[in-house]
Amino acid sequence: MKRTTDFLPHSVTRNVRPDGSILLHSDIPLGPVMRRTGDWLHRWAIEAPDRVFLAERSGAGWRTVTYREALQMVRALAESLLARGLDGDRPILILSGNGVDHGLLSLAGQYAGVPIVPVAEQYSLIHGAHGRLRHAVELVRPAMAFTVDAAHYGEALELDCFDGVEIVASHTHGRPGVTAFETLLQGDDSTDIDAAFDAVTPATVAKILMTSGSTSSPKGVLTTQAMMCVNQTQLADALPMLRARPPRIVDWLPWNHVFGGSHNFNMMLANGGSLYIDDGKPVPGLFERTVENLRLTTGTLSFNVPVGYGMLLKALKADDALRRRFFEDLDLIFYAGASLPQEVWQGFEAMAMEIKGEVPMITTSWGLTETGPAVMLQHEPIDRSGVVGVPLPGCTVKLLPNAEMRCEARVKGPNIMPGYFEAPEKSAEAFDDEGFFVTGDAMVFIDPDTPNKGMKFDGRISEDFKLLTGTWVRAAQLRIDMLTCLSPLAADLVITGADRDQIGVMIFPNMGELKSEGFSDASDAGALSDPALLGEIHRRLAERAREISGSSTRVARAIVLAEPPSMPEGEMTAKGNLNFRKVLTRRADLLARLYADSDPCVTTI
The missing domain is CATH 3.40.50.980 (Rossmann fold)
Structure with missing residues (x-):
């Protein structure tokens, strides 16, 4: 399938050490790095003084700053x-x-x-x-x-x-x-x-970014000038399109989070691009503002979370002019936060082919607040979601595989934080004895014999649990699968089953979708009770169960929660991520109902 932009093929080296650990690094050399973010500002003020750098909505148009x-x-x-x-x-x-x-x-x-x-x-x-x-x-x-x-x-x-x-x-x-x-x-x-x-200097602390605090009190990540400047060189080294022409984005992703505030903001600054601030969000009542903003200005790059792309796909299907405008200059569709449902991926591909006969690169990367953020990137075309690619130039990923070749990932490079703000003990615990940052994330090779095909994120190691049978459940990957299975009815969900005999799921519904599909929001003590809704979920779970084998992925029970996740109660982080432990603790009564012998709000297969 024809692509709109040139790309740089993956080229990595994999070294297997005597202890079984694997070192993976890019063969692409790291290019020159700016010392400070202010140097970018000086450069573009000289080379492109009248180009828009930042813009925000003002009346019917934009307030712009060159x-x-x-x-x-x-x-x-x-x-x-x-x-x-x-x-x-x-x-x-x-x-x-x-x-x-x-x-x-x-x-x-x-x-x-x-x-x-x-x-x-x-x-x-x-x-x-x-x-x-x-x-x-x-x-x-x-x-x-x-x-x-x-x-x-x-x-x-x-x-x-x-x-x-x-x-x-x-x-x-x-x-x-x-x-x-x-x-x-x-x-x-x-x-x-x-x-x-x-x-x-490069060592000067530029930001202190607060972690989500899903497992402990939020920590302050010391983010240096070097971390941010190196990360943009790494990204541009792997994505030639960033230097081929000044990029432009219409972006809502919050700047208190490393994705929006360091990755996207600095990508525009480093490459002389233009950042149009989208004051909408992919939630009912605010997404309409995003569509309005895109009717005014569209980007050469698009960044969003999967739920945002799902909403955008529907909007583009309904508006021929917006669809053409969205794709006319588009080089890249970049998703993060979760795996992009394959039907959404294919929907964008089909639209791009219809509009211009070629497809922009659709991709994602992997990283954390502590890593600047990007560590791995899928920088050559691929036809499926969920692959996070290979290490960026200058990064080394250490992989600690188990018997199934599922690997714990640790990272080292010039984009890694020096530590947490005024937390020497937590800083020391964050690194192993070789100086690699311990991410707690798991990865698997797409093809163990061909590292250039990249790796797939396989969840947080701490989220895995065992059933009573001793079977391990990889909760993070299963959650992604279930979100696809239950799309668009489920806005998010929690996988359950630790020390029980079956896997269950507690569903936070997409209330707008439920209403549009004609389902009732009637509830019974914290759970939705519409028989038609439970019947549709039962149908989907049963259909999926016929296509899989093994108790480690078979979801047998479901309950739909009436109350959305609460940020004040700690069920949701500021980044919009669920705190699974807090949900299970705060809603222990609903968890018990999920595993009761009979409950009118629970569907079982």
């Missing part, structure tokens, strides 16, 4: 930060979501050597999540906190943990004690901004 304007504003903001005494030990906490002012302030901090700490906006906007916000404030002790709107975030700003912290807002609404962002843009000539910028 590279020349961005450099001027970043330097002025950095002067103001220095004049206030901010430095590497006095960071800036960012409370609100993606926006032009957020982006400029982040770059100003990096320019002046002041770490930025972006936290999920839900921590401020959801009353029950204020504990997570307080934890972040007490951990990093910021000198400044920024929000786009002092009134909208007002409840959070009243927390006593902000005593002594300068509050800055784009819109102050006359709130006492709040500094207007415009004040910082005035700069301060009394500071030596050039000397401060010269003092920023």
Whole structure:
């Protein structure tokens, strides 16, 4: 099938060591690396001064900032930060979501050597999540906190943990004690901004990114200038399209997460691209805004999570003009967060062939907050979902295989964090005796005899469990399979069965889909009770059971939960991931019902 862009074939070396461990690394040499993110800004302010760098919605169109304007504003903001005494030990906490002012302030901090700490906006906007916000404030002790709107975030700003912290807002609404962002843009000539910028080195901490805290209190990942700069060189070395022409994205992915804030944001900055901030999201009521934004501007690259691509596919099918506009300049469809359902993959392929007779690269990568993020990337075309590819240039992946050649993955490279913020014990525990970061993720080779075919993510090792029979269940992969089986009825789900005789599933439904399909939302003590819905789930589980063998993958029980996952109760992280342990603990009564002999809200096969 014809592809729109050239690609760089995989080329890896695999060394099997006497202890059975495997070292996997790319044969592609690592190219030149910028020292600091500010160097990218200087480059494009000279080479493409009038090109749009950042844009956000304003009225019927976009508020845009060019590279020349961005450099001027970043330097002025950095002067103001220095004049206030901010430095590497006095960071800036960012409370609100993606926006032009957020982006400029982040770059100003990096320019002046002041770490930025972006936290999920839900921590401020959801009353029950204020504990997570307080934890972040007490951990990093910021000198400044920024929000786009002092009134909208007002409840959070009243927390006593902000005593002594300068509050800055784009819109102050006359709130006492709040500094207007415009004040910082005035700069301060009394500071030596050039000397401060010269003092920023690759080892300087640029960000402190908070982990999701799904297994413990959130940790602060020290993200250095080198980590971010190296990772963009690694990605561009593997994806020639990034250097072939300036990329453009219309992107909603949150900047408090490493995917949106480091991977995508810096990809535009490093390659002289344009980032149009999508203020929509792939959730009912907000996705319509995404469609509106795409009618204004489309990208050369598309980044999203699988559920977002599922919603986008439906929107494109219903709108001929949008479909043509979306594909006309598209080089890459990149999914992350979970495996892309194969029918969605094939839907995009079919549309691309219909529109232009060729298909953009559809791919994903693998990495963590602690790895910058990208470590592995599928950078040659493939026809199926779920393959995360091979190590990027400069990375070494150590694989510890078991008898079935399922491998625990550990990584080393210049894009790996130096450690966690003020947590020496946790930092030490994160690395093995050879200095490899212990990811806790599992991988399998697509073809054990041909490492160039890449690897497939095979779940978190800690999520695996045993049935009473002693059979191991790989919960992460099974969850992906079940989401495909139950699509689009299931928004997410939890695999159950530890120390029981059967595998079950607790389903968080996609309520919008249920309503559109005519199913009832009637419930009984926390579980949906519509017989028609349970009958449809039973049909799908039974059909799947006929196609598989073995108790390790056969799902025999299901219950549909009436209440969505709660962020204040810790069932969902700010990244939108489920905390499986918390769901099972908090909903122990529903788990018990799932395994009861008879319950009208449980379907069994």
